[in-house]
Each structure stands twice: as C-alpha cells, then as structure tokens.
Amino acid sequence: MAITRTDVLAAAREVLRRHSLADLSMRRLATELGVSPNALYWHYPDKQTLLAALGDDILADVTAPADDLEWDERLESVARAMRASLCAVPDSAEVVSSGWSSGLSTMAVLDHLTDAARDGGLSASARRGLVTAIAQLVIGLTIEQQTRQQMERLGVTGPGDRDYDAEFADALAIVLAGARQVRAAQTVATAAS
Amino acid sequence: MAITRTDVLAAAREVLRRHSLADLSMRRLATELGVSPNALYWHYPDKQTLLAALGDDILADVTAPADDLEWDERLESVARAMRASLCAVPDSAEVVSSGWSSGLSTMAVLDHLTDAARDGGLSASARRGLVTAIAQLVIGLTIEQQTRQQMERLGVTGPGDRDYDAEFADALAIVLAGARQVRAAQTVATAAS
Incomplete structure (x- = not known):
C-alpha cells in the first residue's frame, strides 16, 4: 500500500x-x-529534509493572528501559539531548530511575526531583532524544558521545580516592552526629522 | 597515571x-x-553530570562585568561574553542547555545577569523575564548556528547566507530596550504611589 x-x-x-x-x-x-x-x-x-518538514508540520497550526488585534497583541498571540504547538509534541523544539538550521524549513511561522512587526512600523533591523528574540525564546526555553521532560520520563532525574510557563510569560513581556519602546523611539525620531 | x-x-x-x-x-x-x-x-x-560540569567550564570565562558600567551595559557585556564563549567550542550551546535542564549545572553565569538587573531596580518577575530572554536568545540562536556549522562540516549542506552575529545584535538590542522600558515604567509607578 x-x-x-x-x-x-x-x-x-x-x-x-x-x-x-x-x-x-x-x-x-x-x-x-x-x-x-x-x-x-x-x-x-534524507533525514534533514524529513525533520524540516516535520518541524513545519508541527507549527502548521500557528496561523496568521486575527486582524482586529493590535500589532503587539498579534506578536504575543503568535509567540504563545508557537509555544503551545511545540509543547504538544515531545522534542519538537529541537526538531524545529534543526529544520531552521538546515534551511530546508519554510520558517513560515516567522512571517507572521515579521508581518506584525511591519504593521507596528518597526525598521528592518528592529523587525529582525524582534523576530529572533521571540523565536529563540520559544525555541531555546522549550528545548530546555523538553530535555528535562525526557530526563524525567527516563527516570534519570525526579520532577524539577522550575515553572517554564512563568519564565516564558515574564520573558515575553520584556521582549514586547522592547518592541514598543523601539517603536516609540522611531516615532519620535521620525517626527523630529 | x-x-x-x-x-x-x-x-x-x-x-x-x-x-x-x-x-x-x-x-x-x-x-x-x-x-x-x-x-x-x-x-x-554519569554523562549528565559531566555535561553540566562541561557547560559550566565553557562559560567559566564569563565573569562579573566591570563595576563602572551602567546596569544595562553590564547586561550587554555578559550576554556578549556568553555568546563568545559558546562560539569558541562547537556544540557547546546544546551542552549548556542540557546542563541547565538537568539542574546539575551551577548556572552561575545567570547570576551576573540577575545582579545587573537587580542593580537596575527591576522587580523579581522582570528580572526573571530578562534573564530568560537573554539566556535563551544566546542559547537558542547558538544551538541553531552550531547545528548549521556541523551540517556544513559534514558536507550535508553548503555555506549558508545567514548572519547570526547580526541577528544576535539586533535581538539583544530589542531585549535591552525592553529592560529599560520596564524599568522606566516601574520608576513612574513608584513615584506615583
């Protein structure tokens, strides 16, 4: 068959x-x-091509956020959706990271972040910085969490006391504050020129 | 012997x-x-204990930043030193991430970030968010870069066109802008109370 x-x-x-x-x-x-x-x-x-497709598939549910949200609310919505999709599949953050490394992934989910940052009026370098900060927060933290979960599953270690969801929420708040701050500074600079 | x-x-x-x-x-x-x-x-x-010690050793050169720097300059200094130490040893970002997962690492380098954030007057949740955002930017992005470098070394793929250093610099600027913004908002709230 x-x-x-x-x-x-x-x-x-x-x-x-x-x-x-x-x-x-x-x-x-x-x-x-x-x-x-x-x-x-x-x-x-080959395996690289498979992993890239698998990473894209795992993030496929992260669709463009609702149009009626503010640009920064859309960033938050995409970031939270990325993390939720990754948390649903063990080891998926490492799969996605590998797919991004190989250049064989579509990285489509990052387009949603870039679009929202563009609607916020951020410059090209600020957009790139913002997308990187959000993407690596989601990927890096979730790799760490999923590695921990595998260790616990294998009985290598007992349950830990870290609250990864709280770490994520606090860190996302800092990054979004940075996006708003950079936008405000750009607006001032534009008005003064 | x-x-x-x-x-x-x-x-x-x-x-x-x-x-x-x-x-x-x-x-x-x-x-x-x-x-x-x-x-x-x-x-x-066991291997987990070894990896945790190795990760701490690789980051051992990241010492407390100079006292005469401003709190946000110290954050930037530690973040750049972390990334430089990781970039000097292949696959080191994954080693460090694994050590943090297991809870067997000292995670001492994060204390330098926390200390600088505290000197900046950030609240506990803002400190945690800031440390997470910086740490995962360094770890997540460097994992991706080092995976790419292994693929290139093994001839699985040719040279890529991404500028990881520029992505890092732009993202760090956003995170530091967020730290300053959160600090300014806290200062206003304190003055008004």
Missing part, C-alpha cells in the same frame, strides 16, 4: 510522542510504517 | 572540537584519556 507524506509525518510524531528524537531514524520510521526505506526516501530524500 | 577533572573537561572539549556532541560518550572519553571508564566515573558518575 502506498504511503503519503501525511502518513510519514504522523508516524514521525508518534515516534516523538512514544519515544524521543534520538529514536527517530529513517529505518525506524520505515519499520513503523511497514514499508521499505525506499518508500520513505521517495517522499523525503 | 591519575587523571584530574581538568583533564576530563579538556578531553571533552577536544571531542567537541574535533568531532561533535554526538561523539561524546563516557566510553569514548575514557579511550581518549587512556584510562578505564571507572577512572572517569570516579570524577563524574
């Missing part, structure tokens, strides 16, 4: 859910799907 | 420099040092 890309990505998510990213090999995936590795390579020529 | 912790950490750095984090096993390290695995376990009972 022929498999589709959707089948492959669903099976890959299942490997992450039941096991970990370390267990996600092309061979393992072919076995889970009951097909030959060649059937898999027909869809994804 | 007896080995010291310093020997072990130096050998671990060498494995990262010449190979990668994926190659850093306790067995491999014992072979590199020419000792039995037991000699290694005497210093570090």
Whole structure:
C-alpha cells in the first residue's frame, strides 16, 4: 500500500510522542510504517529534509493572528501559539531548530511575526531583532524544558521545580516592552526629522 | 597515571572540537584519556553530570562585568561574553542547555545577569523575564548556528547566507530596550504611589 507524506509525518510524531528524537531514524520510521526505506526516501530524500518538514508540520497550526488585534497583541498571540504547538509534541523544539538550521524549513511561522512587526512600523533591523528574540525564546526555553521532560520520563532525574510557563510569560513581556519602546523611539525620531 | 577533572573537561572539549556532541560518550572519553571508564566515573558518575560540569567550564570565562558600567551595559557585556564563549567550542550551546535542564549545572553565569538587573531596580518577575530572554536568545540562536556549522562540516549542506552575529545584535538590542522600558515604567509607578 502506498504511503503519503501525511502518513510519514504522523508516524514521525508518534515516534516523538512514544519515544524521543534520538529514536527517530529513517529505518525506524520505515519499520513503523511497514514499508521499505525506499518508500520513505521517495517522499523525503534524507533525514534533514524529513525533520524540516516535520518541524513545519508541527507549527502548521500557528496561523496568521486575527486582524482586529493590535500589532503587539498579534506578536504575543503568535509567540504563545508557537509555544503551545511545540509543547504538544515531545522534542519538537529541537526538531524545529534543526529544520531552521538546515534551511530546508519554510520558517513560515516567522512571517507572521515579521508581518506584525511591519504593521507596528518597526525598521528592518528592529523587525529582525524582534523576530529572533521571540523565536529563540520559544525555541531555546522549550528545548530546555523538553530535555528535562525526557530526563524525567527516563527516570534519570525526579520532577524539577522550575515553572517554564512563568519564565516564558515574564520573558515575553520584556521582549514586547522592547518592541514598543523601539517603536516609540522611531516615532519620535521620525517626527523630529 | 591519575587523571584530574581538568583533564576530563579538556578531553571533552577536544571531542567537541574535533568531532561533535554526538561523539561524546563516557566510553569514548575514557579511550581518549587512556584510562578505564571507572577512572572517569570516579570524577563524574554519569554523562549528565559531566555535561553540566562541561557547560559550566565553557562559560567559566564569563565573569562579573566591570563595576563602572551602567546596569544595562553590564547586561550587554555578559550576554556578549556568553555568546563568545559558546562560539569558541562547537556544540557547546546544546551542552549548556542540557546542563541547565538537568539542574546539575551551577548556572552561575545567570547570576551576573540577575545582579545587573537587580542593580537596575527591576522587580523579581522582570528580572526573571530578562534573564530568560537573554539566556535563551544566546542559547537558542547558538544551538541553531552550531547545528548549521556541523551540517556544513559534514558536507550535508553548503555555506549558508545567514548572519547570526547580526541577528544576535539586533535581538539583544530589542531585549535591552525592553529592560529599560520596564524599568522606566516601574520608576513612574513608584513615584506615583
């Protein structure tokens, strides 16, 4: 029976859910799907391509935020949606980071952040800085949290006492304050020129 | 001949420099040092403990910033020093992230950020947010960059066109603007109360 890309990505998510990213090999995936590795390579020529597609798929629910929100509310909405999507799938933050590294990911979710920053009137370098600060806050913190969860799952360590959601909320507030501050400074500079 | 912790950490750095984090096993390290695995376990009972110590060691050069700097200049100084230390050792950002996850790292470098934020008069939640935003910007972005560098080193991909240093500088500017903005808002609130 022929498999589709959707089948492959669903099976890959299942490997992450039941096991970990370390267990996600092309061979393992072919076995889970009951097909030959060649059937898999027909869809994804190598693991990097698969991981990039999987990362995009995991973030696919992060759609453009509602038009009636203010530009900074839209930034917050996208950031929270990114984190929620990642938190739903174990080890997904590392998958997304890897896909961004390879350049094989669409990185489409970052367009929503860039669009909101542009609507806020931020300069090109401020937009790039803002998108980077939000994206790496989400990715970096969630990698750390998901690594911890794997350690706890494997019994390597007991439950920790860090509140990652609170760390995220506090950090996002700082970044958004920075975006508003940079915008206000730009507005003043424009008015004075 | 007896080995010291310093020997072990130096050998671990060498494995990262010449190979990668994926190659850093306790067995491999014992072979590199020419000792039995037991000699290694005497210093570090397991890989998690070793990675946490290695991460602390890689960031050991990030010392408290000069006293004569303003609080926000000290934040910037620590952030840049963290990134420089990580960029000097391949795969080090993932090592540090893992050490923070396990709770076995001292995370001492974050104290320098917290101290500067406290001198800036930031509230506890603002301090936590600021430290998180800076730390994850450094860690998240450097993980992505170092993963890319491994891909290029292995010939999986050609040279990329992203300027990670520029992304970092722009993002750090946003986060520091946020810190100043939150501080100014706190000052106004205190004066009005």
